[in-house]
Amino acid sequence: MSLYLPNKVTLIKIxxxxxxxxxxxxxxHVSFSFKTGQFVELTYPGAGEAPFTPSSSPNKKDEFEVTIMRVGRVTELFHNAKEGEVLGVRGPYGNGYPLDDFKGKELLIVGGGVGLAPLRSLIYALYARINDFKKIVICYGARSPQDIIYKYQLDEFKDQTKVEFRLTVDRAEPTWKGNVGIVTTTLDKLPIDTKSATGIVCGPPIMMKFVSLKLLELGFAPDKVYLSMEKNMSCGLGKCGHCRLGKYYICKDGPVFKLQDIKDMWDIWD
Amino acid sequence: MNHTLDFIESNNFLKLLNNLTKAYQVFFPAETKKNYFWQSYTGNFAFNNYRAVTSIRQFLTSAVEPIGDYFKTKTENSKPFCIVGAKACDLSNALKVQDYVFLEGDVDENYKKMRQQNLIISSDCTAIKETCFCLAFGIKPYPEELFDLNISPAENGYAVRIGSDRGEKIVAENKDLFKDITWQMREEHERKRSDIVKKLTLQVSQLNFPQKELLYDLMKNGYGDGVWPSEALRCVECGACIMNCPTCHCFLLFDTKDENGYFKGRIWDGCQYKNFTRVAGGASALRFREYRLRNRYIKKFEFFPSRINTYACTGCGRCVEDCPAKIDLRKIFATLDKNQKH
Known part of the structure; x- marks a missing residue:
């Protein structure tokens, strides 16, 4: 079978x-597994496909979850889909997060908006081997309290001795009791040694740009900051050419990159 | 591979092509107003003096190509192509680039099938176009590699060189059609080759095109050069440079419905088109024409050299000749070279 053709998946819950x-x-319908941080191409049969990073635990074998924001033609199709529909999946593709490199480290995870989706998969993977890590700080920024995803799970994420969870929104009604301010405002006074810690960032390009700058300012080493990049992708296999930037295919050489490897490239944040 | 020369008379060459139509769809470049366009062989053949307007890419991946019906298993079988009259600029560098894209790592089965089954009967250039500059990339105006058979015009026929096991087999299967070559023919053949190289050397020497060894650094250090905005200003995004380029390979997968159910296809795409890098939110890394123009050069002169130590350019001159805005790769590099010297 051609490597561009999808396998069937049933949408069992929305x-x-x-x-x-x-x-x-x-x-x-056929056995499927992925490493956290890898992405898939989801197909709406006969209409189109688009790349997404699963938001569920990589250890869960019989099903996987994808969190999708409605932003364009294909995402609109998914949003209109009904439970029980049969759709398609290709992949997984790309490198994923190098979990073994995180071992013994203090980790800072910074998510913006729907960028928390791939990070939730990572969080599940980290929690499954929590003893491997010294400390985990999770900072999540959403546009407004209404835009916070996984609300029903955030308490569960906080409920770990080694974990500190910081939440902020860009703007809120006066009734909001939590922090207000963009996600970079949560990065001060981190309870970790920034010189040796590892940072993992996922969110909209502008957010990743400013978080990256902030992390460098805080003393993070550029080769210990990991970014989950996204670009227009068609094949996901390093063949169609769409996502190449400079010397990298985002799909094949990424989507997870060390800041060190891309910080001097042109157009990387666009 | 043995590069001995054989000889085939013109009428026997037609017989050979007729024989090949049994197993292949035979195509050759037919002339219309001094340009050559790929045409299906139906019994008439004339030698093409220089390259066709379009590259041989269409025989490797079609411009619009079915990938297949999904959620089913079905494969279609059609005869492979016999490509007669491909020139050195269709083969050297070009096939290396295409092979890397489609065969390295995850294998594109359609492409693999085409590469394995297609027969390439290439030929020498016997004239040059104004835009030809293959020599700048060290490619001679006659194929030296990547062909099954190569033909060079000789009196009343062609000198034939074998370039692969498959080519050797075809000659063996049709051995009555071939003759030994005479030493006069061999001398004539060598003289013609050296004449065309001389002609082309003169043409290329007038271009101020930098040494090929310099192109990678010129590109790498030339991102901020004023040549990109000034040249890109004229680009009308017609895509001629992409569609006719022997090393361009970008495509877009699309999904649709057909009578059998769901169907996936692939269509050629390219980085000079406005929405090539646009994502659903509206962001686009290559949102300006100057970024897109520069990107095409980054891919060809920085990306591929870093991956496979090969420039993704054969000096065929198609992008130069076909550009309605007269954006000229040769002049862009001459400008980068000039600007980086001062």
Missing amino acids: IEETPTIKTFVFKP
Whole structure:
């Protein structure tokens, strides 16, 4: 079979996260597994496909979840899909997070908006071997309290002795009791040694740019900051050419890159 | 591979092509107003003096190509191509680049099938176009590699060189059609080759095109050069430079419905088109024409050299000749060279 053709998945559950974001639970018809941070191409049969990074635990074998924001033609199709529909998946593709390199480290995870989706998969993977890490700080910024995803799980994420969870929103009604401010405002006074810690960032390009600059300012080493990049992708296999930037295919050489390797490239944040 | 020369008379060459139509769809470049366009062989053949307007890429991946019906297993079988009259600029560098893209790592089965089954009967250039500059990339105006058979015009026929086991087999299967070559023919053949090289050397020497060894650094250090905005200003995004380029390979997968159910296809795409890098949110890394123009050069003169130590350019001159805005790769490099010297 051609490497560009999808396998069947049944959409077994849809979870409304926010007015524009839903989490879809898929049951693959043929065996499927992924490393956290890898992405898949989801197909709406006969209509189109797009790349997404699963938001579920890589250790969960019989189903996987993808959290999708409605932003364009294909995501609109998914948002209109019904439980029980049979859709398609290709992949997984790309490198994923190098979990073994994180061993024994203090980790800072910074998520922006729907960028928390791939990071949730990572968080599940980290929690499954929590003894491997010294400390985990998770900072999550959403546009407003209504835009926070996984609300029903955040308490569960906080409920770990080694974990500190910081939440902020860009703007809020006066009734909001939590922090207000962009995600970089949560990065001061971190309870970790920034010189030796590892940073993992996922969010919109502008957020990743400013978080990266902030982390460098805080003393993080550029080769210990990992970014999950996204670009227009068609094949996901390093053949169609769409996602190449400079000397990298985002799909094949990434989507997870060390800041060190891309910080001097042109157009990387666009 | 043994590069001995054989000889085939013109009428026997037609017989050979007729024989090949049993197993292959035979194509050759036919002339219209001094340009050559790939045409299906139906019994008439004339030698093409220089390259066709389009590259042989269409015989490797079609411009619009079915990938297949998904959620099913079905494969279609059609006869492979016999490509007659491919020139050195269709083969050297070009096939190395295409092979890397489609065969390295995850194998594209359609492409693999084409590469394994297609027969390439290439030929010498006997004239040059104004835009030809293959020598700048060290490619001679006659194929030295990557062909099954190569033909060079000789009196009343062609000198034939064998370039592969498959080519050797074809000659063996049709051995009655071939003759030994005479020493006069061999001398004539060598003289013609050296004449065309001389002609082309003169043409290339007038271009101020930098030494090929310099191109990678010129590109790497030339991102901020004023040549990109000034040249890109004229680009009308027609895509001629992409579609006719022997090393361009970008494509877009698309999904649709057909009578059998769901169907996936692939269509050639390219980085000079406005929405090539646009994502659903609206961001686009290559949102300006100057970024897109520069990107095409980064891919060809920085990316491929760093991956496979090969420039993704054969000096065929198609992008130069076909550009309605007269954006000229040769002049862009001459400018980068000039600007980086001062």
